[in-house]
Structure formats: C-alpha cells, structure tokens
Amino acid sequence: MAIEQVLETLAKLVSFRSVTPYSSGSLEYIAKLLTNAGFSCDIEVFGEKEEEKTTNLYARYGNGSPNICFAGHIDVVPPLNEDLWDYNPFELKVIGEKVYGRGTVDMKGAIACGIVSALNYLKIYPSPSGSISFLLTSDEEGCAKFGTKPMLEYLAKKGEKIDFSILGEPTARAHFGDTIAIGRRGSVNFVLKIIGKQGHVAYPHTAINPITSAVKIATNLMNIDFDNGSEFFEKTNLEVTSFDVGNNVVNIIPEQATLKFNVRFNDFHSAKSIFGIVLEVISKHEVIFDLQYESSAESFVQKYSEKMKKFTAIVQNQSQIPPKIDTNGGTSDARFIHKYSEIVEFGLSFDQAHKINEHTQISDLQSLYNVYYNSLVEFLQK
Ligand SMILES: [Zn+2]
Structure with a gap:
C-alpha cells in the first residue's frame, strides 16, 4: 500500500x-x-x-x-x-x-x-x-x-x-x-524612524512628540489603496508590524518613534514602485524621518x-x-x-x-x- x-x-x-x-x-x-x-x-x-x-x-x-x-x-x-x-x-x-x-x-x-x-x-x-x-x-x-x-x-x-x-x-x-x-506576491519590509525632540512630559512645548506624527502616518499608510487586484492576484496589502518608541518611563516625551511595516504586492508593482508610493504618503507630513526598505521577493x-x-x-x-x-x-x-x-x-x-x-x-x-x-x-x- x-x-x-x-x-x-x-x-x-x-x-x-x-x-x-x-x-x-x-x-x-x-x-x-x-x-x-x-x-x-x-x-x-x-x-x-x-x-x-x-x-x-x-x-x-x-x-x-x-x-x-x-x-x-x-x-x-x-x-x-x-x-x-x-x-x-x-x-x-x-x-x-x-x-x-x-x-x-x-x-x-x-x-x-x-x-x-x-x-x-x-x-x-x-x-x-x-x-x-x-x-x-x-x-x-x-x-x-x-x-x-x-x-x-x-x-x-x-x-x-x-x-x-x-x-x-x-x-x-x-x-x-x-x-x-x-x-x-512580492514582499517588501520597511523601517520608518520619525525623529522628534525629547523633553519633559509636563512641558510639551519644549519638545516635539514623534508619536503624534507616527500615529497619523501609520493611519495614512494603512489606508493606502494600492490597487484592486489583478487577474491572478489579490489587492496589494500593507500591514504595520511594529510600533516602538523604546520608552519605559512615564515623564519623558521620547526622541524617536519607529514603525515597521510589510507590503505584499501584486504584479502591478515592484519593490521600488511601492517604496515610491510609501515615500510620497510620508512626505506629506511635516516631520523629520528616515525610511529604509528591503525586499526579499518581487x-x-x-x-x-x-x-x-x-x-x-x-x-x-x-x-x-x-x-x-x-x-x-x-x-x-x-x-x-x-x-x-x-x-x-x-x-x-x-x-x-x-x-x-x-x-x-x-x-x-x-x-x-x-x-x-x-x-x-x-x-x-x-
Ligand atoms: Zn515551506
């Protein structure tokens, strides 16, 4: 048998x-x-x-x-x-x-x-x-x-x-x-660092809270409508996988916020074109940032x-x-x-x-x- x-x-x-x-x-x-x-x-x-x-x-x-x-x-x-x-x-x-x-x-x-x-x-x-x-x-x-x-x-x-x-x-x-x-589908991973200015939580006007921008940017990123799918593919999708400020105290506005996200994309896109779309969305915010990406597959x-x-x-x-x-x-x-x-x-x-x-x-x-x-x-x- x-x-x-x-x-x-x-x-x-x-x-x-x-x-x-x-x-x-x-x-x-x-x-x-x-x-x-x-x-x-x-x-x-x-x-x-x-x-x-x-x-x-x-x-x-x-x-x-x-x-x-x-x-x-x-x-x-x-x-x-x-x-x-x-x-x-x-x-x-x-x-x-x-x-x-x-x-x-x-x-x-x-x-x-x-x-x-x-x-x-x-x-x-x-x-x-x-x-x-x-x-x-x-x-x-x-x-x-x-x-x-x-x-x-x-x-x-x-x-x-x-x-x-x-x-x-x-x-x-x-x-x-x-x-x-x-x-x-292709896959591309992003690391976005949003730079603020650290300060005392009681005096927010002396600091720039990176979390405020990070939350807005994360919402915008999750709402990107990349496409409607193609013959053999589902819609391109972005998932935020991590949101981290490395802050374990209660009275500091942190200096930086880091967002990590992954995009699974269809045959309308390449890792580079996805990067372009993502960069455009982030650039609309008035904020200092650093964006890195790495693709493991087209x-x-x-x-x-x-x-x-x-x-x-x-x-x-x-x-x-x-x-x-x-x-x-x-x-x-x-x-x-x-x-x-x-x-x-x-x-x-x-x-x-x-x-x-x-x-x-x-x-x-x-x-x-x-x-x-x-x-x-x-x-x-x-
Ligand atoms: Zn396997």
Whole structure:
C-alpha cells in the first residue's frame, strides 16, 4: 500500500532534526534512497561561515526530457516551546486519521509523497520517456541565500535543464486540492524612524512628540489603496508590524518613534514602485524621518501553460473540485525556480504550517501521493 510507504518515509524524515539551515542527515538519507533506485545524486554545500552552510541535493533519474522535478525544502521551523506540544515534534505520531510532527505539512509530507510516487512509478515504468528529478534544500525557512538559488545557478552552469517543477509547499486553504499556485506576491519590509525632540512630559512645548506624527502616518499608510487586484492576484496589502518608541518611563516625551511595516504586492508593482508610493504618503507630513526598505521577493506570475492545465485536471480528478489558480501565501523558492523551469506549487493544507502540534490528515497524504504519481504517468508516458 502506497500510503504505508508514505507514512514510513515521512516518519523517517520527521525524525531528522532538520531545523533551518541544517539538513541533519535528512538529505543524505534521501540521496541514499534515490541512489538505490537508480538516481544520480549531487549534494552541494553552499555558504562560507559555519552557521551559513547549507546542504542541497539534486537527484535525477534518466536523461531524457521532459525533466519533471519535485522541488522542496527539508528544513523546518523550530518547534519553539517543545513542552507545549502534545507529542515529540521529531517523532511521527499517528492519532486516528491524523499524523503529527514538525514538517508534516511544511513540507516533509509532500517530499515523502514525491519520493514514494517516483520510486513506485519507476518500479512499473523503469524506462520513462523523460526524467524524474528532485531539487531539495535545507535553507528555505531562513535567509534562502545558500539554498535553491545558488543550486539552480550551479545546475544551469552544468547544462541541467528542468522542464516542469512541482513544489510541494502547503497550498490548500479549506480542502485538499482547492488551490494551485503559479505565482507569488512580492514582499517588501520597511523601517520608518520619525525623529522628534525629547523633553519633559509636563512641558510639551519644549519638545516635539514623534508619536503624534507616527500615529497619523501609520493611519495614512494603512489606508493606502494600492490597487484592486489583478487577474491572478489579490489587492496589494500593507500591514504595520511594529510600533516602538523604546520608552519605559512615564515623564519623558521620547526622541524617536519607529514603525515597521510589510507590503505584499501584486504584479502591478515592484519593490521600488511601492517604496515610491510609501515615500510620497510620508512626505506629506511635516516631520523629520528616515525610511529604509528591503525586499526579499518581487512578485511574479507565469503563463498558465498546457502542462499546468494538465496538472490542474489531475488535481481536479483527485479532489472532485476545480482548484483555484492562485498567487497568494508567503514567499517560497518558486521565486527562484520559475526563472529556470515552469513551476506549480501544490501540497497539503497550510492551516497547520509552523504551528504547535503540526499535523495532516492521512487521507490528504494519500490524495497528494495520487496527484504526484498521476502527474508522472501523465508527463512521462509516450
Ligand atoms: Zn515551506
């Protein structure tokens, strides 16, 4: 039974404490499994400093095209308060219809489904007309500088060509199969310092209270109407994430107020154009300020291709509901992969991602396995 194989593989993957950026032996374990099944495996470590060192695995079976690639990350976010977990986060626990463990949805469950579907497929069709590959990193939840991005550059230099990637990030909103992502919003973080003049709270005329301006500016920023969304994207959104004056006494008007905010933007914008809009709003206030921004991802959306349509049909056939073609969610390695290969993101439910007692339905793992297996059949049969 495929589901038993998936659970067995998942149990093994969950047992590795692969908290970003450490593979903790998990990628080496997968490489061994795949090597035994006839894949050629290439493990590359990127990053100079000890705390940066990131293990990456590329494995390929066959050398024909199309090259269908299961992409993903083996690293997980830390469990944090382990005593708040009902079970050991690094030991897969089956309770009724669910399995618990760190990474079950984000995204060791999807990796287990990919591995088992590939191995089972190759047992029946050892000479596919095309290739199966895996592109796995241990640095997606962190800075992502030494993971998929340099690995893709390295592979491109070697002449490797990936035609279609399936990234098993958790994508389902309410039900398995309800969402397929073909793009992502961009993300930009801002730090705004508003400079006032410190003084005694009893003599406000001798001081300039930066909080007065900061509150007005924050309200204006939250009310910016960037756009109304586009074909595959929701509206651009700004969220204030921090408001800080560093004041722990009661009789001082502080010198500075710091606002932090994040903008998730669609394909109408770039990080730079968002900066321009934000700067214009702030500049309308008569105040001394300093505005810094840093973008970790620009937005992107791909053309909805024939292969994507076929993949959508496979998902719909499995879940019996037409999936939404979407671009929401956080950033993912798709922001790098789409420059080299067509890519769909499709995995388990994101509701449980990063949570205490992270878990997934066993039936969802079965469904995901079916989708992955049927995709190999669809794309690799003559
Ligand atoms: Zn993830």
